[in-house]
Amino acid sequence: MNKSSFFLLIPFLVSLIACTSNSSEDKTIYVAAASDLYHALTEIGEEFTNDTGIQLEYTYGSTGLLTQQILEGAPFDLFLSAHESYINRLVERDVIFDDSTAYYAVGRIAIMSRMDRTLDKEYFLDPEVNVITIANPEHAPYGKAAKETLETWGIWEEVEPKIVYAENIRQAYQYVESGNADLGIIALSLMNHTNFHYEVIEEGTHEPLLQALGIPKQAGNKALSQEFSNYILSEKGQSILLKYGFDILK
Template structure:
């Protein structure tokens, strides 16, 4: 009987601890370009507040659709403001929760050849170019716009390998499954890979915004993390990873 009582007590204590941990956790959907920056922010924020962050990184378009369908996220950091606007129009994020937090930049990753950006991309040494799918990934859309602005989209289209999101495009180059990629500056900053920043005049600005999904039950904790992201420390971390500040 005593052993049973001890086991029951331990079970109840463990259950309470798990409930407490769950109560102090927010679930954040985020664009893949934010993988390094937000992971670092999440660790610092948790250390300061004891609020844990669980991230789901993916393409902005697909995450937007999941949130429309009621996915249980407490915060959404999109790679482009248009997706937050889309969610506002469908009442899927709180009306007053939109915040701009960064401007993204794209780079050509993986080529150390001499010559202009156009010459590198047209080189016979580059057989495959990976970009995120422009249908649902803002960085992929910017990559396609850049190639069109350079006047070489038709010439290189047969080389294009589409990735599900920008981090997967980075991984295709990293693993050797693509010769080069047009990826987020934030993903190559601090790595050993050669890259060339693509002039922002070649594509529409990647103005990034976030919002708090309407179904969250943790609005206040989400707002705390938002203030960290748009505050001095969060903005400093974003700058370290190559983001411009809006």
């Protein structure tokens, strides 16, 4: 090949490299997810990537704060909330595709403690318990469920002075894990990878945690996002959610 032919090829090669680069970038889905999904969604994502080659990038946080970020234009491709009301709010604000929404699981809460003892509502009143943690009920559905449970048990006013609010449910778990809290009300889904003591809380003590997902309209690739959404809702995805303590809507 002579020099003139080579230089004529340069624009084509640059274009080809750019297209390849863009194609690679397009194969990444940016997922915003409630913190209770930290372990379960990571496993689902690993299986999805193994099956499809599509990469995933996660941002975990409280559902309320992630909702606000989406309203402000954060470039997420898929949003998994810890409560349906936040997805409904985004649909009403016309920032999520209405036809992309679906329930994917029902969350459960549990008492978590560093102490090997009976975990019941009486434990919250024990004088030796100085710090109790829950996620902030103002923007975390699991925190709201925790507060509702304490109200149902009739001990909210007594224990409220001991409450330390975490930014999200995974941070609440970390407060107990680190010893900064004596016990907490945590997402059952986070207890799968722990040796700490826990007791599942009965469902009737709080409003059901109906968890829903949707694709924001600023999604970079709706088709890819829908593919991952379908995978979460598939038998394989649902079986992983079950393994981590979620209930599945029939």
